[in-house]
Amino acid sequence: MSAPNSSYDPVEVTPLQPDEVARMREEALAAIAAADSLEKLKEVRIAHAGDRSPLALANREIGALPPSARAEAGKRVGGARRDVAEALKERQTVLEEERDNRVLVEEAVDVTLPWDRVPRGARHPLTTVAERMTDIFVGMGFEVAEGPETEAEWFNFDALNFLPDHPARTMQDTFFLEAPSGGESGLVLRTHTSPVQIRALLDREPPVYVVAPGKTFRTDELDATHSPVFHQLEGLVVDEGITMAHLRGAIDAFVHGMFGADLRTRFRPSYFPFTEPSAEVDMECFVCRGASVGDPDAPCRTCGSEGWIEIGGCGVVNPRVLTAAGVDTGRYSGWAFGLGVERTLMFAHGVEDMHDMVEGDIRFTSAFGMEI
Amino acid sequence: MRVPVSWLREYVDLPVDVTGRGLAARLIDAGLEVETVDEAGADITGPVVLGRVLAIEELSEFKKPIRYCRVDVGTANGTGEPQGIVCGARNFAEGDLVVVALPGAELSGGFAIGSRTTYGRLSEGMICSATELGLWEDHEGIVVLPEGTGQPGAEAVGLLGLREEVLDIAVTPDRGYALSMRGVARDAAAVYGVGFRDPAEVAAIGTPGAGYPATVADPEICSRYVLHGVSGFDPDAATPLWMKRRLALTGVRPISLAVDVTNYVMMELGQPLHAWDRGKLRGPIEVRLARKGEKLETLDHVKRTLDPDDILITDESGPINIAGVMGGLETEIDMTTIDVVIEAAHFTATHIARASRRHQLSSESSRRFERGVDTELQVAAATRAVALLAEFGGAVVDGGYTHVDLSTARESIAIDADHPARVAGADYPAGTSARWLREVGCEVTEEASGETLRVTPPQWRPDLTDPNDLAEEVIRLEGYGAIPSVPPRAPAGRGLTDSQRTRRAVGRALAGAGFVEVLSYPFLGERDFDGLQLAAGDQRRSTLKLANPLNDDEPLLRTTLLPGLLRTLVRNVGRGFSDVALFEMGLVYLPKPDAPEHAPMPPVDRGPTAEELAALEAAVPHQPRRVAAVLAGDREPAGWWGRGRPAIWADAIEAAREVGRAAGVELAVQADQRAPWHPGRCAALYVVNNVVDNMDGGASRTLVGHAGELHPRVIQAYGLPARTVAMEVELDQLEEARSGLRAPEVSTYPVAAQDVALVVEESVPSGEVEQALRAGAGELLESLRLFDVYTGEQVGGGRKSLAYNLRFRAGDRTLTVEETTAARDAAVAAAAERTGAVLRG
């Protein structure tokens, strides 16, 4: 590689001269710094750090030196090659970063574009609100009982102390089913979820703690506040030593869980054949908390400025009902309630018209999503 | 029951400052459902005064006769001069006392009175009719007041009671006594703790036993029967103004004095009365049950066939009244009646209730009898009526009256004195129960040193029969507000059942897959089944039928969820939504072929026996829970990402599979033909039963539903978007098929994948090829997926190529190429054998 030496002197091997090594190093570093793309840097790498680069060639010459000179020359060339390799690595990092930045910028998208490609579904708010109501009681240890919607009159009326000729029976606006012959069948569309009370008592031994959500039917034309098909949540407790105080406690737990922790409730005397004593249940208006009463300047739409909202009926299970279900009235007593699911939805979520709940318009239902 | 507060005050010493609203609140607390407090006449304002007609000038030049009157209104017009008023009515004369609305007054309905020139005269005000004053409906002319009502110029509003608070009470069936002023007044007196003057405390007039002859056939139908009468009644006598006004306020239209008096006494005391023209009665009266075939034309001109359960009032001519429900036309009082017989009776509530239902006659009278009338009120009520007829009709009360008394003494009820407190869960001071029970009219005897009470309820409270009835009286009067709130302590619960959790999971899965839940009415008509193209004998046409549907076109109960969903789909499309996916979960109602004609009604004085219960259940229709879904338009919409994807039959099947997965079962699919689906695009859906029960070791399967594209004729009948697809599956059957979940073995050895393309006849369902491949591949097969279907020249006409990706893996080793290939070959061989598949070159 080298020209024949006039004398065998290591300093005479030109490529290994300090000046020469320094020059090669500078050239390499300058080329690296000048490389403005990864492609150019690759060329520079081949030219200045490759197998045939001047420094690589110089390195080979070291073997030609006498042993005494090899160490020094090796150190000199090795140092230069390390510097070049380091500079290459640094430059590589810089250029890769520059390339990445450029590419990622080029790949930027409009993230505000809509993606309604996957259709969105929803559960009906009456379904989800009934589940929520149910779950409040399930959390207290209640089971969920069920019964058929087309029901024997015996379950819907007789066993619930609606005697055959009692006005309460005719006041129920009942859908009756025709027998195949066209006569009376003794079947009705259940007018309330209360027949589930009887079924629950026939299915289980006390203590009985159940709720029963479900569809109910009355011959009311559909209007803003009525529907021939609606939903109730029935509650029934039969145990030893049960009083109206526990009933009140259960109603309070429901109101607090559903509408707000510090709302008051009140019972108003009422009449249902299957409970005695009976009460209508009101809760304090959770919007105005009674502030709208007698204040025409601040009317409340939620409670109609009454201060109270009616949410259902309840009472002590009439011992005649327990008797009809074969329960020992000497030992057990109970209470029951019926809460309106539609009313709960109307109040809890501001639904103002029953039509919205029955028409199935996807805009209405979609607004409620999967859970309430 | 509408209760004018001023009328109530006649019997109760209510504090002067008690308002209608305040009274309502107290009565509500005591158990009367006061729905509204109306202020009748609140819209009458300005100068409305009494006037005396001084002179009438008849104006005859107009189409109808008109009067120009000079009316003395005192100083109410500011001048003291007579007021000139034009009037179209003719039922008054000079010297009559009338009501004048002066300019500036406003009458009911915002009717403003001013001065105006009409019929050529300046009319400064109006002479008012009863209707215009909101008194009662009367289009016969103006109101002529009786002499002595007041002086000309006096304010009419106060004098005539034009403004009046009225409580509207929804009387619950247990409180029949509240269908009278007397009953409400008694409650009002109790809640305010003030005096009560009983309007029924009137001394009988005349000799008992000397009235119109009457007998009662059976004490079970009538426990007391009273007849009293008057003679020389003036049929033209006018009903006094105050009586008309009170009747109008309670919602009863004034008719004639005789009728008005019977209504007035009914409102006052709660006792329904009937009045006959004595001249039309034939011989003695008998109260008895109807005989088969008897007929009666009632006051409403309807000829009615009577039922042997109807209580009748009869004379020698036959039936004259359906007791307690409606009178007969023949014996009605009319404008010639001068002798009147008044009937006051106590008929048995259940008979009246049945008769009222049977004849579809609900009257003020039947309403009261059904809810129970005071059993001792009849003599007083008849006496009140004849006294009023005598006073205002110029008649003479008969010297004797008829009183058939078949009543029996009321039984007493024994309760523990602390029973009400135990029911309430509250502490009441000793003596509380006895005190309140006496307050509501019970006779209370304390026994066992006050621990037991023997209680005899008053005759106007037939509803008080059980210890809890008495408890309610005590608890409500003590105040429901005094009941403490104690959380119930249920035993540890088990949460929801599997079935209940599954339903929630299915709902969430379908909603998550883009379906919107619908709750539609279950009422259908034959038209729905026709629209679904169901054949005449289709099982789904066998339905339960409502006796009294809301809509005569829809008397049937659904046997499929689809019609409700399809109608809702159409409604949404009509509202501008072209891409709609809906689902519904709910019961269908299926008649049981062997159900009895009438569901049994076992006794309720004990629990039903096992046999009785079984008979009841046999009568209740089968009501399985289904879930159904419909889709129309795009399943995925078009957008900036590219084209949309229309919903197709496969989306309906996938929705059903979604339901299956949520319920924990895998659905198997097979081609089927069934309305309402497209015969070439309909899938039957099966679950494979857990129990292996057939000979070749294969599991049996149960049909759980169908899915696919709807038949074009269904699309047309319902007005659906083209290519609408639908599915319906029976959730109950999915739940039955579900087996316990077991954790799978997850192998970490490498997978070996193999692709095969098989050529089969076009008619071969891919599902069968897949089944064969799975069966042939054996246990090493981890998964299998159809990734391409090709038809075309390369495979030849009438054939198709199905390309599958098979993935093999073992749980304990890495598979060799030989093992994988052998498994693949076995799979292909099975497919070849079962479906004629040929491996494509």
Ligand SMILES: [Zn+2]
């Ligand atoms: Zn409010």
